[in-house]
Amino acid sequence: MIPDEAERRFFLSEVCSHEWNLEQDRGRPWPEAEAEAIARHPDREDQIRAFRRNWHLMVPHAYDKSVAVMLGLIEAGVDVTMLTNFASDTFREAQERFPFLKVPRGVTVSGDVGEIKPDRAIYDIHAESFGIDPARALFIDDTAKNVEGARAAGWQGVHFVSPERLARALADLGLDVAID
Numbered sequence: 001m002i003p004d005e006a007e008r009r010f011f012l013s014e015v016c017s018h019e020w021n022l023e024q025d026r027g028r029p030w031p032e033a034e035a036e037a038i039a040r041h042p043d044r045e046d047q048i049r050a051f052r053r054n055w056h057l058m059v060p061h062a063y064d065k066s067v068a069v070m071l072g073l074i075e076a077g078v079d080v081t082m083l084t085n086f087a088s089d090t091f092r093e094a095q096e097r098f099p100f101l102k103v104p105r106g107v108t109v110s111g112d113v114g115e116i117k118p119d120r121a122i123y124d125i126h127a128e129s130f131g132i133d134p135a136r137a138l139f140i141d142d143t144a145k146n147v148e149g150a151r152a153a154g155w156q157g158v159h160f161v162s163p164e165r166l167a168r169a170l171a172d173l174g175l176d177v178a179i180d
Contacts, residue, residue, distance in 0.1 A: 001050055015041050016051045024087035027114040055090055056097065065163035065179045067100050069170070072177030074103060082107040083126045083139070085116050085146075106130055117141070118149025127153075138173070140166065 002008040012018075015037055024033050030052050037048045074080050082104050084091065088111035095101040108126040115122035127134050139150035139157045147157040158169045163179045170177055 001054065002047065011044070011047060015044055016048060022085070022116060024090075025085040025110045026116050027088070027111045030087070030089070052090075056093065059094065062098050062100065063163070066160075066166075068179045069163050069166055069177050071100065071103065072179070073170070073175065076175065076177065078175065080104040081126070081130050081132070083117065083122065084108070085110045087111040117143070117146040118152075120149065120153050123150055123153035123155060 002011055020033065020037060024030060034048055034052065038045045041048065070080060080103075082101070084107060086094070086109050088109055091101075091107075091109045091111065101107070106129070108122065108129060110116045110122060113122065113125050115125060117123075123134065123139075126132065127137070134150075134154040135156075137155055139147065139155040140160050141147050141150070141157070142160040144159050147159045150157045158166065160166050167177055167179050
């Protein structure tokens with residue numbers, strides 16, 4: 001939507017930045033987020049509104065091997081729940097686009113509970129909601145600081161780097177899952 005690389009970089013770092021988007025993950029409604037960004041950059045109103053309207057283009061597909069690991073764990077009888085930083089409404093849209101997101105026993109969506117990873121509160125909310133003993137649970141995340149947050153909350157943690165490395169880490173814990 002923004003073909004010029006410098007313009008796109010500016011837009012994603014200053015207008016609709018990661019920090020701005022994280023507030024939707026924390027529960028801020030999209031209309032409020034758009035109004036805030038438009039107040040800062042009124043000349044970019046169309047682009048700002050297009051961000052939410054077209055968010056699905058930023059997540060165009062699932063990562064099949066990663067999904068295979070999750071489904072393999074579930075098929076092996078492992079209790080799998082999800083804990084995600086995601087705006088409430090866009091997560092529900094993602095569940096419709098990617099039905100595998102409905103397969104685990106449940107999910108804590110940051111936008112629903114008003115807390116985000118790596119803050120301790122969201123790990124505690126998730127553990128309480130699903131009756132999980134963090135010391136006996138494994139938290140997997142693709143962001144190292146989220147894994148560290150989980151560890152600080154008493155969880156075991158694995159930093160996801162690739163499906164192959166995750167499968168090896170799980171095998172080291174006695175959980176063999178095929179990803180092919």
